[in-house]
Amino acid sequence: MTKGLIISAPRSGAGKTTVMLGLLRALRDDGVAVQPYKCGPDYIDPAFHLAASGRSSFNLDSWAMAPGLIGAQLARGGEMALAEGSMGLFDGVAFPGETGTGASADIAALTGWPVVVVLDVSGAAQTVAAMAAGMAAYRKDVKIAGVILNRLASPRHERLCRLGMEAVGLPVFGALPRRGDLTLPERHLGLVQAVEHPDLERAISDYAGFLRDHTDLASLRAAAAGGVSTPAGELPKPPGQRIALARDEAFSFTYPHLLNAWHAQGAEILPFSPLADEPPPEADLCWLPGGYPELHAGRIAAASGFLAGLRNFAAVKPVHGECGGYMVLGEALVDASGTRHQMAGLLGLVTSYEKRRMHLGYRLAALSAPIPGHVAGARLRGHEFHYSTILAQPDAPLARVTDAESAPVPETGSRKGLVTGTFFHLIGAAT
Structure with a gap:
């Protein structure tokens, strides 16, 4: 090593x-x-x-x-x-x-x-x-x-x-x-x-x-030294062969080990920019990572091409969002000044940054429904870090989510049709 x-x-x-x-x-x-x-x-x-x-x-x-x-x-x-x-x-x-x-x-x-x-x-x-x-x-x-x-x-x-x-x-x-x-x-x-x-x-x-x-x-x-070797195991499976991945200043929180593993197994990652009003390209699924949508909420709400394209995509193929991406899939996002911005409306989630509260820590999730790359019942490990407050989360919960000390957390994620979202960022599968 x-x-x-x-x-x-x-x-x-x-x-x-x-x-x-x-x-x-x-x-x-x-x-x-x-x-x-x-x-x-x-x-x-x-x-x-x-x-x-x-x-x-x-x-x-x-x-x-x-x-x-x-x-x-x-x-x-x-x-x-x-x-x-x-x-x-x-x-x-x-x-x-x-x-x-x-x-x-x-x-x-x-x-x-x-x-x-x-x-x-x-x-x-x-x-x-x-x-x-x-x-x-x-x-x-x-x-x-x-x-x-x-x-x-x-x-x-x-x-x-x-x-x-x-x-x-x-x-x-x-x-x-x-x-x-x-x-x-x-x-x-x-x-x-x-x-x-x-x-x-x-x-x-x-x-x-x-x-x-x-x-x-x-x-x-x-x-510098090192004498302990840890054998490499199975890589995380890509959620699809062709992955439309939002990537710009508002959607940038993706773990390098996941992207690298998807690439290594032959998946094609197709980046697009919601801030540039680009719709998702033709792909097997669309993935909206976290980032700073609250700093760009007005631009996202005005990105009619992106929002229309995302809604059309979600009508026929899976869409998944993590944290900031999850918020954009929701009904609305209230920024720090109290201004309400209309989001994609694919989920009923409404979040607010007007009164910030930190949510931070590891998360263990037991999926009650599938997400791209993982079946219902799968146990996943991830991490949550954001300052938004949930004002409404009316859709069916996506998972039972606990913190690292096994205490349940209210950020269960949501599912509706082919659309899913979580507040935690996926790191890997739990054994």
Whole structure:
């Protein structure tokens, strides 16, 4: 298996993404074929990884992916793997899924990849060494290779932090001075999408230069390791031979491992843009992924060609929507200002962003009716993350949906005729 490293942290917001993108680009510029990964359910970061490395990034999820599906992602090749963690290193759910709790530490244990901890040292000095030492001792099957000190205030601050690390015996791979300009724009679901970044190439080049100036790249490469092999299993089956896939700034949340698996098994993916008022092309089914329809609700409501084409398509062939795509299949979407926008009306769903409420977490669904690619009775694992409120959901429920602790959730999805939709994004089948 390819040797690698996991870039993690004690918490979100410590600077993992900046470090990850800078390292990917710096290593690529040095001629290293570095394969990026993202731990956990994230559909935004992999697009940034692709831009930085030139290689598609794939998710590794110990709660939602069966061992064989994880194994298939680990067989991507490259000279070195670099995986970006999610949240804090050990953060996951209480009840394990297929291979673990969803924590980045599970992937470290499964692959044998050592962890490089990005430490935000703002407001502390030697104390951050105690935090790093605690992380190193927390799980015996997870190796902490060393740390990158981030947001240092001064040379003295760096010296004190390094003294602490020497005391606990952890290498310092990098010391990054505080810089307010090295940030990526964000919105309510996380980072602004890569395709929307005003000058992404310049930003990534700046990150790479910054990491090269303040990080020991040679030592990082030498720390990469990996000795555990996970056999690849059966890939997720494509939902059809020809798949009409909505793809633009409003419909972009698709997991790379699913698209790659569909391609690998001979499916033809036919992208179209609802925002450009394009109807679904001729295909076996239409798939509307999630994204940011609430930011483009007026344009979608005015896209008469798209809406008419979608309704005509749904009269004879299956249509499925996930999260944002599900909302667009509904009757109406109320935006943050309280304006009601008419959607496709293929389902009775009405959603609102006027009073936002976060819905976040893993989902286990037992289908009561088929969706494209899965029969009634199938058990699916996925993830839900949105801020919309359901005002009406009158159609027959699509599934019994629970969270990772087996508690039922009201976002059951809907079905009507050949049209189905869910709030959760499918990751893989559950055993």
